[in-house]
Amino acid sequence: MSVELDFIKDMFDSIAPKYDFLNRFLSAGQDIIWRREMVVSADIPQDSRVLDVACGTCDVALEVKRQKGNTVTIFGTDFSPGMLALGKNKIMKKIKDKSNGLKADNHSIHKNNTIHLVAGNALALAFRDEIFDAVFIAFGIRNIMDREGAILEFHRTLKTGGTLAILELTSPPEGFFRDIYLLYFKRLLPAIGAIFSKNSSAYSYLPASVLNFPTPEHFAATIRESGFKSVKCKGMTFGIVTLFIGKKSSLLQK
Numbered sequence: 001m002s003v004e005l006d007f008i009k010d011m012f013d014s015i016a017p018k019y020d021f022l023n024r025f026l027s028a029g030q031d032i033i034w035r036r037e038m039v040v041s042a043d044i045p046q047d048s049r050v051l052d053v054a055c056g057t058c059d060v061a062l063e064v065k066r067q068k069g070n071t072v073t074i075f076g077t078d079f080s081p082g083m084l085a086l087g088k089n090k091i092m093k094k095i096k097d098k099s100n101g102l103k104a105d106n107h108s109i110h111k112n113n114t115i116h117l118v119a120g121n122a123l124a125l126a127f128r129d130e131i132f133d134a135v136f137i138a139f140g141i142r143n144i145m146d147r148e149g150a151i152l153e154f155h156r157t158l159k160t161g162g163t164l165a166i167l168e169l170t171s172p173p174e175g176f177f178r179d180i181y182l183l184y185f186k187r188l189l190p191a192i193g194a195i196f197s198k199n200s201s202a203y204s205y206l207p208a209s210v211l212n213f214p215t216p217e218h219f220a221a222t223i224r225e226s227g228f229k230s231v232k233c234k235g236m237t238f239g240i241v242t243l244f245i246g247k248k249s250s251l252l253q254k
């Protein structure tokens with residue numbers, strides 16, 4: 001693996017134990033709403049198969065499960081063992097809680113009750129061509145330098161007409177809110193993140209990576225150029241997050 005990928009993997013391994021807490025705290029709980037909106041917007045059909053790339057602690061995969069129950073087969077993949085281990089625990093806990101309830105009601109546990117986790121790199125997905133109806137990636141694409149390479153992998157594994165849904169932190173447009181937000185984002189957030197995660201570089205890297213991320217319009221153009229049609233981007237919470245949705249075209253237009 002390259003030095004850059006090793007750096008990102010080690011960083012997420014190190015902050016994994018505090019990742020969920022800091023997400024909720026630093027976004028004031030908005031991250032739950034953003035992921036919920038992402039899954040709703042993807043409009044996943046019944047009996048489909050979906051992939052959560054850079055799944056981390058599996059919040060997107062679990063949100064798909066919450067919305068769709070056992071009608072959808074869900075896979076999650078990430079290269080950080082620390083994040084995946086926490087995700088696995090969350091899934092096991094959810095299944096246990098649910099199965100306890102089902103036992104009381106004298107039902108059986110559905111065989112599709114789990115989320116399948118696979119360790120791996122987004123740039124070389126461990127899945128066959130054209131098997132997913134939807135591919136999700138939340139707060140992951142910003143950390144991947146070769147974004148086009150990753151989007152081409154999403155394209156490869158999606159069925160024609162399948163949905164790509166990308167959620168990412170973006171810079172709000174010029175104006176008063178941006179000035180206030182940047183003050184919080186560049187000064188307060190790294191300080192709070194450093195205290196709780198005990199990793200100061202990770203929460204300094206966060207604002208730097210967001211400020212280096214292309215504008216939503218530019219990134220939407222990259223998605224289109226990678227073989228997706230009907231690409232839409234929707235800013236949320238004053239543009240601090242953007243949701244990108246696209247459909248796989250039959251032909252790669254490059």
Ligand SMILES: C[S@@+](CC[C@H](N)C(=O)[O-])C[C@H]1O[C@@H](n2cnc3c(N)ncnc32)[C@H](O)[C@@H]1O
Pocket residue numbers: 005008009012053054055056057058059060077078079080083120121122123137138139140143144
């Ligand atoms: C900010 S977290 C997002 C986790 C989760 N998707 C969420 O919504 O909270 C970014 C995740 O991307 C993973 N990641 C970054 N680059 C990756 C790559 N090239 N391949 C696989 N996973 C990657 C990290 O390990 C980390 O778990």
